[in-house]
Amino acid sequence: MTRRRALAAILVALVSALFFTFTYVLNRVAATSGGHWAWTAALRYLITLPLLAAVLPFAGGLGALPRALVRHAGVWLLWSLVGFGVFCACLTYAAASGPSWLVAGSFQVTVIAGMLMSPLIYDDARRRIPLPAFAVGLVVVAGVLLLQLAHADGRLDRAGWIALGCVVVSAFAYPLGNRMILLHLERTGTTLGTLQRVFGMTVMSLPAWLALAVWGWQQAGPPSATQTLSAAGVAVTSGVIATVLFFAATEQVRTDPTALAAVEAMQATELLFATLLGVLFLGEAWPSGAALGGALLIVAGIVGFCLISGRQVPVSGAAGPPPDC
Template sequence: MKITQQAFLLGLLSALFFAVTFVVNRLMSVEGGSWIWSASLRFYWMLPFFLIIVVLRRNLKPLLNAIKQKPLPWLLWSTIGFGIFYAPLTYAAAFSPSWLVASTWQITIIAGMILAPFINKNYQSIHSKSTYTFSAIILLGIAIMQVQALQSVEISNLLSGFFWVLVAAFAYPLGNRKMMQLAEGQLDVYQRILGMILCSIPFWIGLNLYGYSSGHPSPSDSQLLQTLIVAVFSGVISTVLFFTATDMVRKDEKGLAKVEATQSAEVVFAVIGEIFILQSPLPHSYALTGMLLVIIGMSLHSLKK
């Protein structure tokens, strides 16, 4: 099996585990849990997991040396890649159902291609017209789902949710790609994730201080358990799978686009999760049509050589 195909399958598997994020975040929001704790606790839980892994692999010292050499870039891109990505994504769960957040999140597929010329100084466009056509199909599907959501979500909530997911959708590929450049292939996936967690901690502490000062409730036992579930399934398993997949094709813009396109499968997984866990009704026909277009766009991306 070719490396690109392997990376694509890993990306698809990561989408399954990442879908847990949308469903559980929505559950915590419905139960009255603060989005601040939903976001920050995920990374606090992830820290010991990756610290143990990196220590057991005897790779902690090289990581700390790498951070020491370029502390400001590490802090900047880790904050963007983890903090500015996940805090808005969690906040959006207060405005929209999980399937709508998951579908809007697919803009990240397009974001990666838009950002590529600005991230890579030697970038030369290798995307064919068909690549943009497939991406347009995904965007059309997202637009149809947004229109459908107007029947059940207030316009102000819809716009707020859309805006914050849009911020997250650009922050994630930006932080991930810049960190791959910064690591220069010298660090493995576990080191890179641990380094990003460590360097994003100041952001999470600052967010927690804001939460305390603005009267956000402290996390309940239920929220502690739910964020642990998100940390294991989405933060550990999904992140490792996705970062491994992007690392495998980090020098191949087409390969990166394919891997990032796999994340559209999260829409399907989020719908299934919301129906079974939150007892939500099946989305209406327009929303299902939009989801189908997203899946078709993703599939065409994956099949294109």
């Protein structure tokens, strides 16, 4: 692989991380404008569904998806509700807890979530927790705690703990739902493309979004124009643009572990982008002191985690995307 090609893939991944970052910023816009969190979560997927449907014909169509959904509806419903429903609802609820960089940074707990769940999910070599990667993951967790405590002046109140708990739950729910669907496809011998799988999970999580929309209507009436536009922005930037760019980047370097690790490490820049966008467009304060130290720990931990993964894990295909809610 040429150096130029690897650098191009890293640049694409960096642009992808920028678009993923709009999730945190736009969710914060909806929260500060008075929009009910249930509407923010529901609209994001209700808008994403037709967008994915429009793109799907250019990515192989439905393929084996309809048959898979009919034959194993229960499995798809359960893990779609976990991977998309619980994940997005919790992350959206937490958006009201503080600046966008706080939620973006705290969500990086997800780097150790998959490792911790591996022994409970797999029955082969994948169940082993790689200790070097886990140690680096603990650095990220330390950064998250430092970030949260610094933002709360050394003491989290009840609302702060609830918000942090919601972010942690979402950080575990996404990889759990994603891995369980992948494992199900593996065990049943079903071959689906990435967009087909994402579209299937979006369809099967539809009951959660309709229920949240009804509840949001009862609690706060119809969504405001600002909230609807924010949700549409998340759907377009994260649900479509960022995901496609990230897949393109990982596809380019799928046979080079070092380059692939560098591409994956670009997700750490979401925290930096969230900070910059929050300061420029939302009037949020820069993290400083201990909060800045926590942010730097998170970035260093994620980069280290990705580099270790790149050295230790043979690459047989493109990596999955980071969360896009």
